[in-house]
Amino acid sequence: MPASYAYLGPEGTFTEVALRTLPEAATRQLIPYVSVQSALDAVRTGEAEAAFVPIENSVEGGITATLDELVAGTPLMIYREVLLSITFALLVRPGTKLSDVKTVSAHPAAQPQVRNWLKANLPDAVWESAASNADAARLVQEGRYDAAFAGEFAAARYGLEALETEIHDAENAQTRFVLVGRPARPAAPTGADKTSVVLWQRDDHPGGLRDLLGEFATRGINLMVLQSRPTGAGIGNYCFCIDAAGHISERRMAEALMGLKRICRDVRFLGSYPRADVTAAQVRTPLPGTSEDEFMAAAEWVTRCQDGRF
């Protein structure tokens, strides 16, 4: 049996399309799972080599099921990320006209992205939530609903046709997916990498979170995402999921993580991996005095001073 990747199913969703953009997916068996939790559990138990799940959506924000799974339980690590633009097609049974559509279905996450289109084109259509967009397409095939919002690629699989394509309320509606595996040595830096960590504050005092972020800022490290997630210890108790620009093998990121390890109650490293949004050539020049060379030179200088060789 070949090595397998678990992914959030069913087949024919944006997740499967995003997964197939990874070259390594071609050599793996791709197995759909019913939930983010079950896909990640398959990695934890060794049933799958890695799991591919959505983690962030430019309209809805962080995918809390994924964040909460990465924050708790046996540690996992992010190996890769994929960005996919999300536009919907209105799928119907062949021959259906727009004026015939009385009921529409899709995953609830699709609703904010098609709300304006619905208001303008099908103001009286009744919305029925489905477990996934692919499931909505299946229910249209079975005659239960008149139309489904799903990726255009789902039409062929369910014997439907696209009455309309390129439906999206927000320009640049994108979803970010991650390939998650068991902890391992992170891949070598590419020059355009990001590092994901989870931070738990030691206690709650004025400036507590500011001090945590200072460990990055002081070293010229840009933050890309900061999501707070409840720790389960009651209202107002949060941990912070942070994506920062850079790689743990770089001196400044290593120093920032050491600083956080000292001042936080707990830190969970979630991986260093290539950024999907930019290439090395597009990475901005760091602030003066915060390049990798300057970090190395400063470390050597301190060593020389400690040795009396200044």
Place this chain on the structure above:
Amino acid sequence: MPASYAYLGPEGTFTEVALRTLPEAATRQLIPYVSVQSALDAVRTGEAEAAFVPIENSVEGGITATLDELVAGTPLMIYREVLLSITFALLVRPGTKLSDVKTVSAHPAAQPQVRNWLKANLPDAVWESAASNADAARLVQEGRYDAAFAGEFAAARYGLEALETEIHDAENAQTRFVLVGRPARPAAPTGADKTSVVLWQRDDHPGGLRDLLGEFATRGINLMVLQSRPTGAGIGNYCFCIDAAGHISERRMAEALMGLKRICRDVRFLGSYPRADVTAAQVRTPLPGTSEDEFMAAAEWVTRCQDGRF
């Protein structure tokens, strides 16, 4: 017609129970709405005096529908907050035994709070999501499902009985609700208040968010919640919803908000209102040099210096 409060319906949910804990609710007509959006729209159009909606849950985190409504559109203001402990009852038709329960239903937000209980007591039960916990109870009454997770108070309304009560996976599972109205002069400070704002960063640079938080920390103001919400401008573009301890009529909070107004691209004030979690007597002493008196004394001293009266 008496003044009315809109609330997230249907009747018989935790939202209605929380609303009825407010003394002012007794003198208002309470009208259920089908969504957070429609309840808040009723305030914007003047149809309702205020709307009562959930905003934060200690298990699931921020209620994104509410945050996104407060962040965008015509400005609204939070007048009050209510904290409610959430424990579920398993409601069934009279005579049903636990061993008869093959299908269970509730709002999806209930699922993480009853997951462990289900695994231990009804491992084979099939989960069916409902539009609300009250709706799940109604569907049990109609015979569509065998059992619903809902507040125990919903049993009487739907002719059901509670097979089990006090079901909750997380200790201290609480939901925070807010009463939202049109912008007005905030109520006078009580000594235990919080201030809610939304911040949009001017641009994205290392330390950008740290600098925003510094406006609070520098003045000894504690942050209670920080939630990031997508701005809709693509992956990685977020604004920040922040709750900070204190009242806008206090000198240090006013100064912090002025600082933010200067350095942010935009700031939306969402209100100053009494905290539901503590009383004035329980509010911690501020950091040395950051009490209201010290802020006042320092302002007078600078004025004297400017006048040559030092």
